[in-house]
Amino acid sequence: IAVERPAHHTPSAFEKNGPTGDPVVKLAGIRKSFGDLEVLKGIDLNIYQGEHVVLIGPSGSGKSTVLRTINLLEKPTSGSLVVDGHEYGAGSTAPRGNSLQLRRTVGMVFQQFNLFPHLTALDNVALPLRSVRGLSRRDAEARAAEELRRVGLLIRAGHYPSQLSGGQQQRVAIARALALDPKVMLFDEPTSALDPELVGEVLRTMQAVAESGMTMVVVTHEIGFAREVGDLNVFMEDGVVVESGGRGFYENCTSPRAIEFIKAVK
Ligand code: ADP
Ligand code: MG
Numbered sequence: 001i002a003v004e005r006p007a008h009h010t011p012s013a014f015e016k017n018g019p020t021g022d023p024v025v026k027l028a029g030i031r032k033s034f035g036d037l038e039v040l041k042g043i044d045l046n047i048y049q050g051e052h053v054v055l056i057g058p059s060g061s062g063k064s065t066v067l068r069t070i071n072l073l074e075k076p077t078s079g080s081l082v083v084d085g086h087e088y089g090a091g092s093t094a095p096r097g098n099s100l101q102l103r104r105t106v107g108m109v110f111q112q113f114n115l116f117p118h119l120t121a122l123d124n125v126a127l128p129l130r131s132v133r134g135l136s137r138r139d140a141e142a143r144a145a146e147e148l149r150r151v152g153l154l155i156r157a158g159h160y161p162s163q164l165s166g167g168q169q170q171r172v173a174i175a176r177a178l179a180l181d182p183k184v185m186l187f188d189e190p191t192s193a194l195d196p197e198l199v200g201e202v203l204r205t206m207q208a209v210a211e212s213g214m215t216m217v218v219v220t221h222e223i224g225f226a227r228e229v230g231d232l233n234v235f236m237e238d239g240v241v242v243e244s245g246g247r248g249f250y251e252n253c254t255s256p257r258a259i260e261f262i263k264a265v266k
Helices: 013-017 063-070 099-105 121-131 137-150 166-179 196-211 223-229 256-265
Strands: 025-034 037-047 052-056 078-083 086-088 106-109 184-188 215-219 232-237 240-245
Touching: 025 063, 037 063, 037 240, 052 063, 052 223, 052 256, 063 078, 063 184, 063 215, 106 166, 121 137, 121 166, 137 166, 166 196, 196 215, 196 223, 215 223, 232 256, 240 256
Parallel strands: 052 215, 052 232, 106 184, 184 215
Antiparallel strands: 025 037, 025 078, 078 086, 232 240
């Protein structure tokens, strides 16, 4: 799916200035095993403010585990993880940050939208604003309406998930994550569960999020989107980063496995 850059594309601050300051997310020597199976074999990755990282690779290569490590859904077996200045992870010598803090800092959007079926779109977005941020019902609803407007769904505020298309449900899930003002947004194959005709609206929503300057890590097979949005593109296989690169990666990468994979998904 081709996602066209708007005619008057304004480069993001990251595109213009490159990395500034310390990384928002820093993975160093991250290893993760499930029993005898080592699925991450030493991942090093620095993600800077406003940077858009695209993670690609075959099924089982460890992409989801990388995302799940960044928001502490998985605890690394060894290595260190720094998110927004707090150090987490097995190998950390610094005081451990608290994971609730991390959950507030990192927003995540899953392949399956994970909306609450018994809540309206508005309440799906408002609920975490009340439970995590402690906003009053009135303030939470006002903020939720604002976020739904941002993804073009204010008109569907009163609808339940079952009354929305898959694309609309995913846009509500994006609004719900954005509402908490995360420092970084993680997307794990957010369009993989969608009918083909619904993919474009979700990619356009994600592109708008990218252009707002949000720091993002996106696992996707949508190479057209990756080419437009990826400041840093990372090809993983079998628990290691095989090759990574900046803009032009999809044309210029040199490792045979990356070339083969990109050709297969394009
Ligand atoms: P990807 O997202 O690239 O498809 P994953 O990170 O989901 O890959 O998985 C990498 C490997 O780790 C796979 O072999 C998968 O079966 C295994 N794995 C992932 N989660 C678990 C788990 N909770 N328990 C055991 N094995 C797991
Ligand atoms: Mg996965």
